[in-house]
Amino acid sequence: MVQYSPLDTTFAALSDPTRRAVLERLGRSDASISDLAGLFAMTLTGIKKHVGVLEEAGLVTTEKVGRVRTCRLGPRRLDEESHWIGGYQRMLEQRMDHLEAFLEETTETLP
Amino acid sequence: MVQYSPLDTTFAALSDPTRRAVLERLGRSDASISDLAGLFAMTLTGIKKHVGVLEEAGLVTTEKVGRVRTCRLGPRRLDEESHWIGGYQRMLEQRMDHLEAFLEETTETLP
DNA sequence: AGAATACTGAACCATATGGTTCAGTATATA
DNA sequence: TATATACTGAACCATATGGTTCAGTATTCT
Structure with missing residues (x-):
């Protein structure tokens, strides 16, 4: 590695088609982990990991209310x-x- | 994986700082594997792998003349x-x- | 011809990635 | 209170990634 850059994290996050699709989906409306898991035919755990990567990259924020974690876009543009x-x-x-x-x-x- | 897309390969290629730096370097002029290895303090083999990834993504083309392989930008924009x-x-x-x-x-x- | 240069490929290594299952915990519903 | 729902975390797995070393091969220089 030459040096750290946020570009590393973001480009890596964008390199996965599932994650890009999640972003596009969240562009239409916020969604829960279950929503996304159903949509992409993946386990809750699997989707959670993807959301984690997107969150790490600053592309998604999540908030848990009750037992539902809602995912929305932001803050990175x-x-x-x-x-x-x-x-x-x-x-x-x-x-x-x-x-x-x-x-x-x-x-x-x-x- | 949802489906194949060239975005996968390109974003992945761009997610590494060394590879972005190689692209920037090639923007100034073409360079050999040795040039790049010297510049980034990496083994020839290591640089060759990075160039391979960039080539795979269509961001770099290479041509070997004699014992020197010259790397240049292109064809993807x-x-x-x-x-x-x-x-x-x-x-x-x-x-x-x-x-x-x-x-x-x-x-x-x-x- | 012999030596130096430039690359190449195989093998290896540590760590990361993209998934899964399974056993929880917390919350909501009947 | 019992049951179903929604998520979470640890563990595991196969494969990919980012590097290295080492032993070549092909070219060029002396």
Whole structure:
């Protein structure tokens, strides 16, 4: 490891399709562990682990009332993540531009 | 696993700080396995594995000429990834708006 | 030809991940 | 009070991940 970054945790959380689906589901409305377990045909324990990972990454918060734990989105907005990706894309563009300029220059030297 | 998606592979590739640093380094110029190993104080084998993961995710291509393997960026631009994140952020906004509307409505009913 | 360089692959290691089962605990319902 | 519901935690399992070492192979340099 080079150094710690919240990007590590978030990208890892987003790399699992079940977890992305949980986020999308929670976008429609809050849901309990049982709701999610039913929806994704998984044990309560299994879903709880996924929710734990999302919580660790700050993408989900949970609150237990009575015997039901309700999961909702937040507080992270993925701003750092989209910023990193945006920067990467701009860098790619720049490299393309340089390559293009280089190719043009090379072509000009031909008859 | 719910289903396969390229997002799985890419987000997983991006979740490691060394690999993100390799991408950033390759943004400045192409580099050999040895270059990267030196830069990140890692064995050739270790770096080769990371490059393999990036290659698998389509973020890096490599070409071996003589005994040197040169790594460069491409071909993936992270368009799907930024699209997913963008959609997530828009969904979050919407939820916020609904919550806001709900709170306003509730407030109006007070004296 | 001989030596140095650059990578490669197999094997190994410790830890993490994505799941399960099973035996609880706490809460709500009849 | 008894029973059903909802979750929790420990233990386990198979596989993946992030590294290493070591013994090659292929190229290049002297």
